[in-house]
Each structure stands twice: as structure tokens, then as C-alpha cells.
Amino acid sequence: MSVSAHYQHTVAGPVIFAGIGLHTGEHVRVAVRPAAADAGVLFVRTDVTDRDNRVPVTADAVCQTQLGTVINNAADVRVSTIEHLMAALAALSIDNCVVELDGPEVPIMDGSSEPFVQILDRAGRRRQDVHRRYIEILAPIVVEEGDKLASLTPSDRFEVAFEIDFTSQAIGHQRVDLVIDEDSFREELSNCRTFGFVRDVEALRAIGLARGGSMDNAVVIDGDRILNPEGLRRPDEFVRHKALDAIGDLYVLGSPIIGRFEGVLAGHGLNNAVVRALLANPRAWRVRTLAMELAQAG
Structure with a gap:
């Protein structure tokens, strides 16, 4: 660091x-x-x-x-x-x-x-x-919704793991587990795009969503096929994008995390739920100021 x-x-x-x-x-x-x-x-x-x-x-x-x-x-x-x-x-x-x-x-x-x-x-x-000011995770916080899960657990660094499982052969089962810093984000996650299914587009547009979506700004899947002519940027671009989403969703805390996030089949809702659960349990975290610790060590 x-x-x-x-x-x-x-x-x-x-x-x-x-x-x-x-x-x-x-x-x-x-x-x-x-x-x-x-x-x-x-x-x-x-x-x-x-x-x-x-x-x-x-x-x-x-x-x-x-x-x-x-x-x-x-x-x-x-x-x-x-x-x-x-x-x-x-x-x-x-x-x-x-x-x-x-x-x-x-x-x-x-x-x-x-x-x-x-x-x-x-x-x-x-x-x-x-x-x-960093938010250091001191005790596990776990939120579950059926087979979906989001958790924050102690670690001496910021780690993000994510797992997804889709019936579409274009995605299937994917998992990523990374230590997150600026370099790893730039190299491993930053260019991974959001994705969606053709079958959902009409229903989403009917409720006012996905009106600006296209193959210029999303990976589009039809059944087991990826429609984008350029294909994927990475074989596991889908799960890497979910990890990217989680990093953004966690940053609503207003401070970086010293701890490990894990998402299983999770989305924005569960990401926010684990953030709220953390804030509701003040014994599970503390604020650390690394510059002060450095001065004390010196």
C-alpha cells in the first residue's frame, strides 16, 4: 500500500x-x-x-x-x-x-x-x-435470500469473490476471486461489460428499463449464443462484471473496505442489503486511519 x-x-x-x-x-x-x-x-x-x-x-x-x-x-x-x-x-x-x-x-x-x-x-x-478512513470488517456479516448470498468477513486487505451460475451455455458457472487494488481493478475487471438476455428486453422496456441498451454497451445473449460480433473481452467477463458491480455498490459506504466481500448469485439488491446489515451492526466493524497508525509506529 x-x-x-x-x-x-x-x-x-x-x-x-x-x-x-x-x-x-x-x-x-x-x-x-x-x-x-x-x-x-x-x-x-x-x-x-x-x-x-x-x-x-x-x-x-x-x-x-x-x-x-x-x-x-x-x-x-x-x-x-x-x-x-x-x-x-x-x-x-x-x-x-x-x-x-x-x-x-x-x-x-x-x-x-x-x-x-x-x-x-x-x-x-x-x-x-x-x-x-477505512472500514475494517471485524466480524462476519452474511445476508441470504434463497440460494443467493452476500457476505463481508475479516481480512487484512480488500478482497472480492463472486460466483454465478446460468443455464445458458454462453455463461454457465463462473467464479472469480481477487485481491482488489488499483492495478488489479484496471487489469482484471475494469473493461468487463454488463450483460443481458434478448428474451428480457421487451419486458424491461415495457417497465421503462433498458431503453438505451444495445450491443454497443452490453454483452447480449440469445439462448446459448453471444450476439456481439466482437465476442467477449474475457472468457469469464460475466462474473468479472458482477465483481465490478459489487465494488461500486460497496463504495456507497463512503470509505474503502479492509475485508473480504463474497457474492453468490447476488445482485445490486443483496449487495446493498449486506452494506445496510453491516452499518446496523457497529460491533462488526471499526474505522481505521492508516496514517495515524503509521505515525504511531514511527
Whole structure:
């Protein structure tokens, strides 16, 4: 762990990008701007002018988890599909920033976190002279729903394991188990795309979802076939994307984790459920400030 990991970071300067929302199909323009230490990640809906348009990222702000993570504020201003950007912010150790957007949904880009990593690389990072606070897992937290499971258990580093099992031969049974830091996220997970089945598209669009989905921003499966002409970026791209999602969903805690996450057949709902279960059990975790420990050791 580098010395810079002991301190909070924000983006060094503003960066602007635009794209289409996966579920709304709307074109959205986004600006990521620096924020003060201890500010956390704040979304601002610049298209909303009649009520509070600031939506801070917290575990309690998550209001919907169907095929994406949605947050809202007390005025019911919502921001959808935050998880891929949140995963990039987590991996690049961006603790504090303001994300301004002129629509209801973070653009899906190519369906992975890689475009967000590239955007944040353009912005650069600035170290802030405030110690970074980590959430250290002290005791197991397990949430189960039928055959699905999400857990947080003690570890001396941040680990993510995920397991999926689909009847489609295009996916089948897949498992990934990684120690997560910036390098491993960039190399092992960041370019892994979201995925969906042709059979579900019409039903999803009927309830206002997947209106912007295409083979430009998702791996599309029809039965046992992958329809994307370019194929997969990795043989196990599907489970790696689920691990990416989990990293973004966990970062609604507002601090990086020292501990192990494991998901079995889980999704955004169970990811958020284990976060809420952790916060509801204060004996299962503590806040660690590594810079203070380094000073004491010296």
C-alpha cells in the first residue's frame, strides 16, 4: 500500500463527458469536479431546479436496485446506474468529488468501468491533507435470500469473490476471486461489460428499463449464443462484471473496505442489503486511519 493510500484524494481538475443512459435512453452530459476533504461523493442533477437537486452517496440513499443502483434524496431527486462510475472512483481512490449531470442516469458508456477510469485519468488526482478512513470488517456479516448470498468477513486487505451460475451455455458457472487494488481493478475487471438476455428486453422496456441498451454497451445473449460480433473481452467477463458491480455498490459506504466481500448469485439488491446489515451492526466493524497508525509506529 503506497503512502498516498493513507490520505484522501479528489480529482485534480474538472472533466466533462457525455453518453446515453442504459435504462432511460436519454443523452446525459456529466462533469466530475473536485470537492473538499470529507465531502464524499455528491451527485448534482443540474436539470432539476424546483427542489433540492443534491444527492449525496450513502448506503441509505439507495432506493432501487433493479438492474442497477439508484440513489435519491429527501426531495426524491434520483440518480440511476451509479455503480460503474462508483467502482472506478473506489478503485482510483477518489474519496471526494462532485458529479454534475443534466439527466436522471449516469451514462452507460461501453457497459464497463474502463471509460470512467480513462476519464478520471484525464482529470488526475490530488492528494488532500486529511487521513483516509477505512472500514475494517471485524466480524462476519452474511445476508441470504434463497440460494443467493452476500457476505463481508475479516481480512487484512480488500478482497472480492463472486460466483454465478446460468443455464445458458454462453455463461454457465463462473467464479472469480481477487485481491482488489488499483492495478488489479484496471487489469482484471475494469473493461468487463454488463450483460443481458434478448428474451428480457421487451419486458424491461415495457417497465421503462433498458431503453438505451444495445450491443454497443452490453454483452447480449440469445439462448446459448453471444450476439456481439466482437465476442467477449474475457472468457469469464460475466462474473468479472458482477465483481465490478459489487465494488461500486460497496463504495456507497463512503470509505474503502479492509475485508473480504463474497457474492453468490447476488445482485445490486443483496449487495446493498449486506452494506445496510453491516452499518446496523457497529460491533462488526471499526474505522481505521492508516496514517495515524503509521505515525504511531514511527
